[in-house]
Amino acid sequence: MKIYDGVIDWGIKRARDSKMIGLGFHSVIDGLVKIDPKKIGNLDLAIPQKFSDLPDSIKFIDDFWKGLIFSFSNGSALQLMIDSKEVYEWIMKTFGTGTLRLGGTSANMAKGLIPFPFEKILVYVYPLKKEIANLFSNSKNLFVVGNNGLDHPINAYDGEGIDAIHWIFEFSQGQSITVKGQTYACPRSNRFIASWNPANSKLEVRDPFRSYVIDHAKDISHFLVSGFHIMQEVYPDGETVEDRIDELLKFIQTVKDKNSEIRFHLEFASIRRDRVRRAVEEKLFSMFDSLGLNEVELSWVARDMGYDEKDILNLDVERISQIISEIMRGDLSRVHFHTLGFYLLALKGDYDLESQKKALAFASLAAAQRAMDGEINLERFKYVLDIPEKYDYKEWERDGIHFILFPTKVVPSPKITVGLGDTISSLAFVLG
Numbered sequence: 001m002k003i004y005d006g007v008i009d010w011g012i013k014r015a016r017d018s019k020m021i022g023l024g025f026h027s028v029i030d031g032l033v034k035i036d037p038k039k040i041g042n043l044d045l046a047i048p049q050k051f052s053d054l055p056d057s058i059k060f061i062d063d064f065w066k067g068l069i070f071s072f073s074n075g076s077a078l079q080l081m082i083d084s085k086e087v088y089e090w091i092m093k094t095f096g097t098g099t100l101r102l103g104g105t106s107a108n109m110a111k112g113l114i115p116f117p118f119e120k121i122l123v124y125v126y127p128l129k130k131e132i133a134n135l136f137s138n139s140k141n142l143f144v145v146g147n148n149g150l151d152h153p154i155n156a157y158d159g160e161g162i163d164a165i166h167w168i169f170e171f172s173q174g175q176s177i178t179v180k181g182q183t184y185a186c187p188r189s190n191r192f193i194a195s196w197n198p199a200n201s202k203l204e205v206r207d208p209f210r211s212y213v214i215d216h217a218k219d220i221s222h223f224l225v226s227g228f229h230i231m232q233e234v235y236p237d238g239e240t241v242e243d244r245i246d247e248l249l250k251f252i253q254t255v256k257d258k259n260s261e262i263r264f265h266l267e268f269a270s271i272r273r274d275r276v277r278r279a280v281e282e283k284l285f286s287m288f289d290s291l292g293l294n295e296v297e298l299s300w301v302a303r304d305m306g307y308d309e310k311d312i313l314n315l316d317v318e319r320i321s322q323i324i325s326e327i328m329r330g331d332l333s334r335v336h337f338h339t340l341g342f343y344l345l346a347l348k349g350d351y352d353l354e355s356q357k358k359a360l361a362f363a364s365l366a367a368a369q370r371a372m373d374g375e376i377n378l379e380r381f382k383y384v385l386d387i388p389e390k391y392d393y394k395e396w397e398r399d400g401i402h403f404i405l406f407p408t409k410v411v412p413s414p415k416i417t418v419g420l421g422d423t424i425s426s427l428a429f430v431l432g
């Protein structure tokens, strides 16, 4: 079976036929810092051995180092929120802002979608200051809601300043760091993300975006929600994550009442805080049509359900599909699991399987080309078509769910890996 045949033209046509796509609620400035181990010197702390040894968030400088070293010595991606203004100020003093780039799950999805002929990509950006507005590319199909309705961010910003920053500390395979006199080599290029974002951590859906989406729900076909990983368990004013998620659900319900045809996708992302993650699992999974997540994220969900997270991290497909079947007991009808080398798509009910498969193939080409060049360029998709896949294509049924194991294109020396998951999930969802 030629799973990639004709997929590029199909994807472009499909994008052209689309309606408005909504993306909320997390856009932010990323500060890119390339780790220089020589500047770090010899650290004196105990390296966390497993994920569960890590702090839930960064409250002290030591927590920052623990996250960084864990991520570095395992070659695995990790994101932790910074909970302390002092630590935020210390990182700023020690590393600076790094190179500024547009980030956050919603803005990353926007970046991945605007190069294609989708009619309107509507992204939520709060706070919409000049600095972040300037980082959005000048695309005709990109919009925020300003005081005068739909507009490009650069025409709609309100004030200046960097209120929130997500530092991305990038490290490369072969680098080494010394801890207590012992050298640890980095096995795989990856990144550690430390995020400071008190301004948007309640994921409040503010006006004018809120009223616009409710009033124009009929124009929207897909809405992708993400950003839960920046939420807190209890906010300084006493509100809890459950309160905030209930508020968000009210918004989603209001939009659904206006247009029941809109498909809602939840992108899980790296939700480290237990209570936040559980609230998302318990309150949101059954309210969405679709869910996207990677192997680390699914391993946490599995652990929350009482399973061994290692089976998922070891990519045991049998166990992965079992966990996915359990999550899909409610209304959730589509789960897109992605990892390096393959996607596992689970579908329940009335889906067009051919479209879903082509959408996966298109997402895989886009991710590989973005990994290769740093940004999406449709003209260069053909250069990744020849990369051989390392897994075998497979389809099966289990518990009334259709599973598709889809082998993906993996670029040998990626220029970037940040934001690839968002590209994969959003493209596969809106095209499928």
Ligand code: 8BR
Residues within 6 Å of the ligand: 077, 293, 294, 338, 339, 340, 341, 342, 367, 368, 371, 408, 409, 410, 411, 412, 413, 414, 417, 418, 419, 420, 421, 422, 424
């Ligand atoms: P997250 O950002 O959610 O972790 O998703 C990263 C995804 O990017 C992986 O699941 C994998 O599918 C994809 N990816 C990575 Br990482 N490196 C890649 C590469 N070199 N080529 C193609 N895809 C890659």
